[in-house]
Amino acid sequence: MSLISPAARDALERFLAHQQSIKGAAENTTLAYGRDITEFLAFMTEHSGQTQGLAALARISTQDMRAWMARTRGGGVGARSLARKLSAVKAFYKWLAQREGFEPTAVLSTRAPKFTKKLPRPVSEEAARDLLDIASLQSDKPWVGLRDTAVLTLLWGCGLRISEALGLLGRDAPLPEVMRITGKGGKERIVPVIDTARDAVDAYVRACPYGVQDDAPLFRAIRGGALAPRAIQKVMAQGRMQLGLPASATPHAMRHSFATHLLNAGGDLRAIQELLGHASLSTTQAYTAVDTVRLMDVYARAHPKA
Structure with a gap:
């Protein structure tokens, strides 16, 4: 997590603690959220060329979101997995915006890629x-x-x-x-x-x-x-x-x-x-x-x- 600012890292830790203690998220879900959001924050640091403090995170634009999704897809991540990562990022931003008082429209309005849901296959x-x-x-x-x-x-x-x-x-x-x-x-x-x-x-x-x-x-x-x-x-x-x-x-x-x-x-x-x-x-x-x-x-x- 070296690419993430101390303020962003602290916010992420508090968000994960909130998910687990207040929302009752399962441990595996919390771990997955942590990985996905960490990757997102690290990308934004690299993308902008500077450490992303909370003020910088509040200024993320639609173009920034598109760049992250393009990079993630380009890395071989499928549509279903990208949709899961975007869901984690949106949950984090909704929580962060409520506490920091900014408008997270650019993040929350980002559309997840379409994918075909696999129906489970029961046995006879x-x-x-x-x-x-x-x-x-x-x-x-x-x-x-x-x-x-x-x-x-x-x-x-x-x-x-x-x-x-x-x-x-x-x-x-x-x-x-x-x-x-x-x-x-x-x-x-x-x-x-x-x-x-x-x-x-x-x-x-x-x-x-x-x-x-x-x-x-x-x-x-x-x-x-x-x-x-x-x-x-x-x-x-x-x-x-x-x-x-x-x-x-x-x-x-x-x-x-x-x-x-x-x-x-x-x-x-x-x-x-x-x-x-x-x-x-x-x-x-x-x-x-x-x-x-x-x-x-x-x-x-x-x-x-x-």
Whole structure:
């Protein structure tokens, strides 16, 4: 951060602290914001030929923003990644402008590059069941197979993120009929737990050689430490190879599938939104791969004049 003035560096640190403590941003989000904004500030120093204090940052023009975006794209950064970087810079400038009393129009009016959003690719119900069945066979240690099956069941059966499943503690077992899950940004949601998921976790707990301690991770690695996401990703990779599934069959795809299969069974989109913990309904629509045919079918059956 040597190219950044002490005042700008201090402002960035205060902004990141605000994002984490007040806005409840996840640690990974805060780190990404820090990297993206640092790169932006360093570019502006180089671009202007002088250290950018707060007064200089307040004078950044539309031409400066275009130059930064052109340089970033020229460095091989894709449209999606550039849009993410611009979002971080805008958040920082909105926060900074409120505190320093300047008008951040040049930054906030900069348009993000257009890109095609990739729809998530859920696995079929049959493939999801097969993946659960085969997970127990990936290890020569029976308790490890039960562990992996339990984790994947929570992803598909309850719509948990892998970080949420692996964040469960010993005190959470046996799982209740309804769990309170803290997700991204510290947002809490209520998640019903199906019998299959409770049974899978119970079977793992009975077989786990490390026992269950209230403040210790519920899911343990081979040597007793916290189970890492990479271990579950490896189980899925082995399973999809054996079943001939595409590379898109990842642990996160099981969460996609939770939403898609609920919708296909007649589940309400807004209820699924609550179960997934999405702030925006449009995000849930992407997860559930809602297509025109499906929406028109719902319309035809539900509209009073249809």
